[in-house]
Amino acid sequence: MFSRRTKTGAAVAAAASIALIATGCAGASDSGGGDGDQIELTVTTFGTFGYDDLYKEYEAANPGIKITANNIDTGGNARTDAFTKLAAGSGLSDVVAIEEGWLGSIMEVSDQFTDLTEYGIEDRKSDWVDWKYAQATDPDGRVIGYGTDIGPEGLCYNRTAFEAAGLPADREAVAELLGGADSTWEDFFTVGKQYKDATGKAWYDHSGFVWNAMVNQLPEGYYTSDGELNVDGNADLEERWGWINDAAAEGLSAAQTAWDWNGGKSFVDGTFATFVCPGWMLGVVQGQVEAGGGDVANSGWDFADVFPGGAANWGGAFLSVPTQSKHPKEAAALASWLTEPEQQVKQFEAAGTFPSTVKAEEELASSGEPNAFFNDAPVGAILAKRAEGVVAQYKGPDDSLIQENVFGPVLQKVDRGEVDADAGWAEALSLLGELVKN
Structure with a gap:
């Protein structure tokens, strides 16, 4: 039925x-x-x-x-x-x-x-x-x-952008800069502020994907493990909502639209410097650079064995x-x-x-096979390390709808400075009530 x-x-x-x-x-x-x-x-x-x-x-x-x-x-x-x-x-x-x-x-x-x-x-x-x-x-x-x-996650970053900001660009040094095995979202946003101060440019593409990464790291996300909605009153989500709102207010988000990066040009012209990358997103990055007319043989993009907040799928x-x-x-x-x-x-x-x-x-x-597009990074070996200890979070029946149709549009407003954290959270809860049954 x-x-x-x-x-x-x-x-x-x-x-x-x-x-x-x-x-x-x-x-x-x-x-x-x-x-x-x-x-x-x-x-x-x-x-x-x-x-x-x-x-x-x-x-x-x-x-x-x-x-x-x-x-x-x-x-x-x-x-x-x-x-x-x-x-x-x-x-x-x-x-x-x-x-x-x-x-x-x-x-x-x-x-x-x-x-x-x-x-x-x-x-x-x-x-x-x-x-x-x-x-x-x-x-x-x-x-x-x-x-x-x-989908174990590592960090895609633009070496050229890091160099322009006076930040280390070697992938091992980038991992260390962001806290290595103990990397936190606080580390990520702190370095992002340094980058923004040095270049005047955004640190990441848009808040939606960063928020999604944060949610996926929790033991339970939009649903509890027994299938109950888990948004309203969820202290872990509310805390991370504050982090992402503060970062957007600092200008760290490029306010891109999910899955639309100006025809790929935003991956080429330095609109942002970092991108959250589960393994399947590596092909997306390369495809966007190609679509945006970038030099695939020397794209500037690299892949580091680090992810804020630890392992995530x-x-x-x-x-x-x-x-x-x-x-x-x-x-x-x-x-x-x-x-x-x-x-x-x-x-x-x-x-x-x-x-x-x-x-x-x-x-x-x-294997350690190098990936030419990502500056010869051994992406397979890196992702294997990032996969250690990963267990996928339980996803309820409307999990993707909540991400895309509840938090997605509100985070676009957050990125544009149209709502503050409190108003945005209230709007998200209102959309949740309209679209999803308890």
């Missing part, structure tokens, strides 16, 4: 369903196979997954399979797409990527996804870090997703097989292959997505 906890969700889903029926949209697999015995498998991902070459490799090894790929720009838009098609009862691909932030809402309709234990996923259980496999297991013990990546995904698929066996085989350790290493090399399989993590930890 389709259910949502958002008050607006049912109306949106109903409207979307009508629109799909009116346009005659059929299930993604309704086209059947191709010529002869060929089977077409459709795959929907989002952001930067790095699968293009892997699709070709799989097709070459499996001549009876043709893969048709669809990539949606952001995880938030992918969430909307998935729930619109779940409401309509058609249109989902044979393989659908699910983002960690909205996995909780997917679990409310887990019966609309294939139980992958029917296709042998239990034989691979030991491949993944234990909490990753557990995340994709519903309350009835059904496993609905093959784990792709996890942001994001990660799963490959699922909706029950709408007409080819569940073949879809499960493709999803399983894409998430094997060997393929996860290749995915990392293509997009920076850090593996969730133990063998792939161990390989990257020992």
Whole structure:
């Protein structure tokens, strides 16, 4: 049964369903196979997954399979797409990527996804870090997703910008400057003020992503571990709200819009100097520099083994097989292959997505392979260190909605100086009450 906890969700889903029926949209697999015995498998991902070459490799090894790929720009838009098609009862691909932030809402309709234990996923259980496999297991013990990546966080920074401010630019020195293994958000903002005083420029791109990183470090974020809303009266959140508001008031935020950095130019022209980077964000940074016309061979960007507040996980995904698929066996085989350790290493090399399989993590930890874009930083080894001790926070059904539609718009106002901390917090709570049921 389709259910949502958002008050607006049912109306949106109903409207979307009508629109799909009116346009005659059929299930993604309704086209059947191709010529002869060929089977077409459709795959929907989002952001930067790095699968293009892997699709070709799989097709070459499996001549009876043709893969048709669809990539949606952001995880938030992918969430909307998935729930619109779940409401309509058609249109989902044979393989659908699910983002960690909205996995909780997917679990409310887990019966609309294939139980992958029917296709042998239990034989691979030991491949993944234990909490990753557990995340994709519903309350009835059904496993609905093959784990792709996890999101340990390090710090992307612009060496050229640091040098212009008279700050050390060597990545080891940058890590030490920010407090090393004991780095705190106070350290981060203190150095940011030094940078702002020296250059007159912003320290980070916008407050939304920094806030998200802070929330992810808490034992419990927008929800308690038993699934209860955990925002109003949450002293840890309120304390961090004060930190991010103070930093914005100091001019440390460049007030960029989430996922829109002036066509990538803000990564090129020195608009900001640092960027919070889970592994999958490394590919985003490179893509933005390319889009902004920057010199990819000498971008100025680097990656340091440090993160304010300690270890944190942001994001990660799963490959699922909706029950709408007409080819569940073949879809499960493709999803399983894409998430094997060997393929996860290749995915990392293509997009920076850090593996969730133990063998792939161990390989990257020992390789020290330099990343030319990030000034030859050994990003795999750095991320392996950043992943030590990381366990993903429980994400409730509307976790991503709260981040994007409750705190997101208010933090934009904070960055623009339109609300102070108290007014902003009150506005966020008001939006929470409008959009999310207790």
